[in-house]
Amino acid sequence: MRPGRSIHDVYYRRSVAFAITPDEELRPALARLGVRIQDVRTVLLTHLHTDHAGGLGHLAHSAVWVSASEWRLARGWGGALRGYVTHHWPEGLAPRFYDFSGPPLGPFARTCVITKARDVVVVPTPGHTPGHVSVIVRIDDVRYFLAGDASYTEAALRVRVADGVTFFPRAAVRTLDRIAAYARTEPTVYLPTHDPRSVARLRAAEILVADGGSP
Ligand SMILES: [Zn+2]
Structure with missing residues (x-):
């Protein structure tokens, strides 16, 4: 070395x-x-x-x-x-x-509202790391869910698999359940950092069609 x-x-x-x-x-x-x-x-x-x-x-x-x-x-x-x-x-x-004293947002009990317009909101998404968060950006009617490493791909969210390096897999799966529940109520573009398709989904504003599962 x-x-x-x-x-x-x-x-x-x-x-x-x-x-x-x-x-x-x-x-x-x-x-x-x-x-x-x-x-x-x-x-x-x-x-x-x-x-x-x-x-x-x-x-x-x-x-x-x-x-x-x-x-x-x-x-x-x-x-x-x-x-x-x-x-x-x-x-x-x-x-x-982040100060998570903001109002609940669907399945997310705690939020940190970043902008006065309330169009940028941070939510806890633990699992990959205990303090992991995601950022939700609202533009017009669409919610862009900047998921970091909450999952590595959208496919992992669909099947609720804690993929990649995840130190707390059970918490990660609960987080994926919450994200899917959110996406069932709001038109959401899901953007994990390492998903090779995230850029294309962002460009096309491709809405996630979330399946069932517990909120
Ligand atoms: Zn990471």
Whole structure:
């Protein structure tokens, strides 16, 4: 191991193999969407795994939100042992914590309302990690459900399988039940981060047809 590289660099390189090319870094990726990185004022994190939070170093100017329990679990030696990689974060990162005192939203008993227009709402979706959250964005009549790693694919939601790296599978399945129940009452586009079809579903505003199951 080279000096300056932690055991977790090696762990992630070997077990969660992914490589970010310079072109895939946050700045050029946002530029392709017509967004200047300096205009990003707010970052809503679903959780702190490095494939979701590793770009925070580019966003030192932004207000970063995360759940308090996720923050607690990710920090210090305990966080390192749980596989969180924190050295890409801006020095002195002091996130804001979601305050889940908002009104219930369908099957979600607790919510954190982010915008005055109430069109961006964060809901707890534990399972993949205990403090995992999802972000629901309302545009016109459609709800875009930014699911992070609540499941890795829409298919896993349909069959209620806790897929991928999930530390609390029972909680993850209860979360999927809740998401499906929500999608039965609102026109919802389901967008897990790692689903290869998420971009196409977003572009087409493809509504999830959720099946039965307990709410
Ligand atoms: Zn994750």
